[in-house]
Amino acid sequence: xxxxxxxxxxxxxxxxxxxxxxxxxxxxxxxxxxxxxxxxxxxxxxxxxxxxxxxxxxxxxxxxxxxxxxxxxxxxxxxxxxxxxxxxxxxxxxxxxxxxxxxxxxxxxxxxxxxxxxxxxxxxxxxxxxxxxxxxxxxxxxxxxxxxxxxxxxxxxxxxxxxxxxxxxxxxxxxxxxxxxxxxxxxxxxxxxxxxxxxxxxxxxxxxxxxxxxxxxxxxxxxxxxxxxxxxxxxxxxxxxxxxxxxxxxxxxxxxxxxxxxxxxxxxxxxxxxxxxxxxxxxxxxxxxxxxxxxxxxxxxxxxxxxxxxxxxxxxxx
Amino acid sequence: xxxxxxxxxxxxxxxxxxxxxxxxxxxxxxxxxxxxxxxxxxxxxxxxxxxxxxxxxxxxxxxxxxxxxxxxxxxxxxxxxxxxxxxxxxxxxxxxxxxxxxxxxxxxxxxxxxxxxxxxxxxxxxxxxxxxxxxxxxxxxxxxxxxxxxxxxxxxxxxxxxxxxxxxxxxxxxxxxxxxxxxxxxxxxxxxxxxxxxxxxxxxxxxxxxxxxxxxxxxxxxxxxxxxxxxxxxxxxxxxxxxxxxxxxxxxxxxxxxxxxxxxxxxxxxxxxxxxxxxxxxxxxxxxxxxxxxxxxxxxxxxxxxxxxxxxxxxxxxxxxxxxxxxxxxxxxxxxxxxxxxxxxxxxxxxxxxxxxxxxxxxxxxxxxxxxxxxxxxx
Numbered sequence: 001x002x003x004x005x006x007x008x009x010x011x012x013x014x015x016x017x018x019x020x021x022x023x024x025x026x027x028x029x030x031x032x033x034x035x036x037x038x039x040x041x042x043x044x045x046x047x048x049x050x051x052x053x054x055x056x057x058x059x060x061x062x063x064x065x066x067x068x069x070x071x072x073x074x075x076x077x078x079x080x081x082x083x084x085x086x087x088x089x090x091x092x093x094x095x096x097x098x099x100x101x102x103x104x105x106x107x108x109x110x111x112x113x114x115x116x117x118x119x120x121x122x123x124x125x126x127x128x129x130x131x132x133x134x135x136x137x138x139x140x141x142x143x144x145x146x147x148x149x150x151x152x153x154x155x156x157x158x159x160x161x162x163x164x165x166x167x168x169x170x171x172x173x174x175x176x177x178x179x180x181x182x183x184x185x186x187x188x189x190x191x192x193x194x195x196x197x198x199x200x201x202x203x204x205x206x207x208x209x210x211x212x213x214x215x216x217x218x219x220x221x222x223x224x225x226x227x228x229x230x231x232x233x234x235x236x237x238x239x240x241x242x243x244x245x246x247x248x249x250x251x252x253x254x255x256x257x258x259x260x261x262x263x264x265x266x267x268x269x270x271x272x273x274x275x276x277x278x279x280x281x282x283x284x285x286x287x288x289x290x291x292x293x294x295x296x297x298x299x300x301x302x303x304x305x306x307x308x309x310x311x312x313x314x315x316x317x318x
Numbered sequence: 319x320x321x322x323x324x325x326x327x328x329x330x331x332x333x334x335x336x337x338x339x340x341x342x343x344x345x346x347x348x349x350x351x352x353x354x355x356x357x358x359x360x361x362x363x364x365x366x367x368x369x370x371x372x373x374x375x376x377x378x379x380x381x382x383x384x385x386x387x388x389x390x391x392x393x394x395x396x397x398x399x400x401x402x403x404x405x406x407x408x409x410x411x412x413x414x415x416x417x418x419x420x421x422x423x424x425x426x427x428x429x430x431x432x433x434x435x436x437x438x439x440x441x442x443x444x445x446x447x448x449x450x451x452x453x454x455x456x457x458x459x460x461x462x463x464x465x466x467x468x469x470x471x472x473x474x475x476x477x478x479x480x481x482x483x484x485x486x487x488x489x490x491x492x493x494x495x496x497x498x499x500x501x502x503x504x505x506x507x508x509x510x511x512x513x514x515x516x517x518x519x520x521x522x523x524x525x526x527x528x529x530x531x532x533x534x535x536x537x538x539x540x541x542x543x544x545x546x547x548x549x550x551x552x553x554x555x556x557x558x559x560x561x562x563x564x565x566x567x568x569x570x571x572x573x574x575x576x577x578x579x580x581x582x583x584x585x586x587x588x589x590x591x592x593x594x595x596x597x598x599x600x601x602x603x604x605x606x607x608x609x610x611x612x613x614x615x616x617x618x619x620x621x622x623x624x625x626x627x628x629x630x631x632x633x634x635x636x637x638x639x640x641x642x643x644x645x646x647x648x649x650x651x652x653x654x655x656x657x658x659x660x661x662x663x664x665x666x667x668x669x670x671x672x673x674x675x676x677x678x679x680x681x682x683x684x685x686x687x688x689x690x691x692x693x694x695x696x697x
Contacts, residue, residue, distance in 0.1 A: 093668030096414045105661035108654045115652040228607050235474045282486030289478045300467040
């Protein structure tokens with residue numbers, strides 16, 4: 001019973017991390033900018049909130065601390081995504097190149113700064129790992145009061161956001177305008193929509209959500225090794241976004257399938273039937289990515305992505 | 319005098335010169351930002367830290383130490399050149415190769431099994447490793463050509479699959495795995511699989527990791543240069559990259575070209591592993607993130623202006639400052655400062671297209687002004 005519940009809470013946490021990050025990426029891609037830097041945004045969210053968790057004094061009340069940490073995560077990664085917007089929207093740079101640069105930069109920044117703040121007398125070079133036991137207790141409560149079953153309440157925020165995002169994208173003026181900038185920016189512009197401004201908003205929103213995803217990811221644990229960045233979850237979210245065909249509900253479904261296999265790689269030793277098969281743990285680790293590739297084969301034939309995705313808007317070409 | 323002047327203006331107006339100038343600007347800005355970060359971390363040692371990063375081996379006082387580390391920098395540059403060429407070939411064909419790390423890992427498996435495990439001749443290991451990586455890379459190409467799967471995403475997925483495959487295969491085999499250090503055994507200098515150092519070690523103070531690989535990589539650079547400059551294959555690849563639909567209309571086989579591009583770039587990524595492992599310099603270390611070199615290759619390729627010759631210099635530059643970065647740990651700086659500098663430089667090199675466009679617009683403006691003035695003179 002306890003094992004089943006803890007597997008379930010693992011699964012839900014992974015689903016939430018991937019869903020919220022992929023939904024963030026959706027805002028960026030629907031407006032026409034490739035969201036390759038999701039990994040970097042997550043890393044920045046994770047790292048800045050990690051530093052906040054490490055530095056916040058213990059005399060502050062828990063609730064206030066939690067709010068500060070959440071705000072730090074989303075604001076820092078929102079600001080970081082401005083770098084992407086500036087290069088790709090204003091200066092029309094190659095979006096894959098800039099995304100890659102921001103992914104490398106985020107991890108390097110995180111490691112340099114964390115090594116700097118963890119320097120002690122005994123450890124003159126510092127360490128890229130941070131532990132935050134207090135916040136593990138704050139963010140994860142014991143489900144039904146059961147010992148050993150931890151449940152992260154940030155998941156509820158994600159679950160509440162999904163219907164809101166759905167409504168914003170499909171039912172509001174802003175959402176429809178956003179999509180029009182990714183489908184046909186010239187006609188959007190001719191109707192008086194400021195394409196570049198809308199794209200900026202899309203990219204910044206993706207940063208905010210990815211930053212939250214980064215916080216949720218590390219708060220599932222009591223410590224995090226920042227040299228690994230966001231452990232590739234940003235890339236997974238991007239894959240989820242593509243095989244979810246840029247639609248919120250499919251994205252949720254995609255995140256669920258993916259998380260199922262991801263959870264399997266963590267919990268398979270505690271499932272007797274799977275543990276007895278004697279298959280290498282690396283097989284289970286690789287499995288989600290293999291499944292993702294196979295799903296992509298079946299869903300990519302018909303290109304349903306935003307038509308102007310990855311193409312900078314040039315007014316002169318109208 | 320006029321001749322010299324006209325030669326000079328035409329030199330400045332050349333596209334290649336613009337590329338070099340903008341790349342140098344990017345590098346300079348990146349270094350300045352790195353210096354600022356060092357200043358913030360520790361103002362007292364920042365200047366010395368920066369000198370170490372830029373000076374790298376030059377800060378050693380002994381002549382043989384300097385030569386030795388210069389050799390090491392060159393030996394590390396060769397694989398990066400190979401990886402950058404891999405990115406370049408795909409880019410010319412309109413594909414973005416983010417799967418370089420995965421292709422590299424697959425070659426590492428082959429090199430370790432055949433080289434460390436079976437002690438096969440070095441040229442045989444080299445060929446098989448390159449073929450293996452090429453086949454792995456062609457998975458991405460085939461998915462793109464037949465199923466329209468975005469090559470960036472499939473490349474990233476294949477990176478992770480290759481990572482776990484490499485970790486799993488190498489660590490389960492005790493004859494090649496050093497479990498005490500959780501890394502695979504290195505290829506020793508006496509073994510058959512060691513790339514011969516053909517006497518070059520005497521030039522570099524006995525540093526045996528410099529060897530035939532140096533000459534090999536220069537030959538490969540020349541081949542890639544000729545491929546795109548002179549050959550039909552290269553022309554078709556470029557045409558496919560420039561406008562796939564027009565290329566199809568002109569009778570160029572799209573599927574064939576995507577497969578060729580991914581195969582060549584995979585083989586080059588495999589060569590990067592060969593040049594890194596078969597001189598006994600490194601081995602595979604158990605890791606939970608994909609090898610960095612695949613992304614470094616993107617940096618070098620773009621900083622080098624996507625030109626085979628430019629890539630030689632940009633690769634050396636990136637290795638030079640990241641090696642220099644590893645020397646500043648004694649001062650209390652994290653070596654990743656160098657990684658910040660390189661990523662800022664790649665970020666800035668994204669602006670080169672825009673910068674070149676600005677230069678071009680200025681030139682057009684100047685030309686128009688000149689014509690107007692002439693017109694006024696006449697009237």
